[in-house]
Amino acid sequence: MPAIKDLTGLQFGRWTVIRRDVDRVKGRPRWLCRCNCGNEGVVPAQALVAGKSKSCGCYNSELRRAICLKRATHGQSDSSLHVAWVNMIQRCHNPKASGFRKYGGKGIKVCQRWRNSFIAFRDDLGDKPAPHHTIDRIDPRGDYEPGNVRWLDMQGQQNNRTNNRLIAFQGRTMTLQQWARATGLHREVIATRLDKLGWSVEKALTKQADKTAGRFRPKIATTAD
Numbered sequence: 001m002p003a004i005k006d007l008t009g010l011q012f013g014r015w016t017v018i019r020r021d022v023d024r025v026k027g028r029p030r031w032l033c034r035c036n037c038g039n040e041g042v043v044p045a046q047a048l049v050a051g052k053s054k055s056c057g058c059y060n061s062e063l064r065r066a067i068c069l070k071r072a073t074h075g076q077s078d079s080s081l082h083v084a085w086v087n088m089i090q091r092c093h094n095p096k097a098s099g100f101r102k103y104g105g106k107g108i109k110v111c112q113r114w115r116n117s118f119i120a121f122r123d124d125l126g127d128k129p130a131p132h133h134t135i136d137r138i139d140p141r142g143d144y145e146p147g148n149v150r151w152l153d154m155q156g157q158q159n160n161r162t163n164n165r166l167i168a169f170q171g172r173t174m175t176l177q178q179w180a181r182a183t184g185l186h187r188e189v190i191a192t193r194l195d196k197l198g199w200s201v202e203k204a205l206t207k208q209a210d211k212t213a214g215r216f217r218p219k220i221a222t223t224a225d
Helices: 045-049 058-071 080-093 112-116 118-125 154-159 176-183 187-195 201-206
Strands: 015-022 029-035 040-044 134-137 149-152 166-169 172-175 209-212 215-218
Touching: 015 040, 029 045, 040 045, 080 112, 080 118, 080 134, 112 118, 118 149, 166 176, 166 201, 172 176, 176 187, 176 201, 187 201
Parallel strands: none
Antiparallel strands: 015 029, 029 040, 134 149, 166 172, 209 215
């Protein structure tokens, strides 16, 4: 019979071998071990040497708890806030997402703090003021990060588009869309007057328009006053 290797004092995983024991039924060598957590147990030599037993079970319990904590629900998985967070990450970092071309495709990213944690996103931005509010970047060319993101309703989102021009008139500076609402003119009429007809801002915003074939058309479409 080959000599049995003495494992006394050796450490295997979280086990520290105290002394030898013997399986009373099969006569196989076993060892009394103490786990780092303080529990003791008798472990077969083969399980120790092969790495099949690394602790009294506390390691697996701690691992399961860690996984559960990582996956723990925050109670808002079905909320519109969580959906907004998921969609934000998808359009910036998933090339297969429908909106990726306009966001991630243009280099717009979600900061690591928010990308890694919904809780951090929620704590920084807060809950939606109302269900119809959506995420808006203050600088449309900037990333989704603290200081550049706010909740905004749809009208505010439209006004903050990168292609929405600002027009100053009578001490007020508003977007083309806002001036269209204020004057009752179609935004295309105002844009045509300014860009194609060369009208002054005053005339473009104050000259009334006719409705022809369902479209707004300026009464005078040739030269400026």
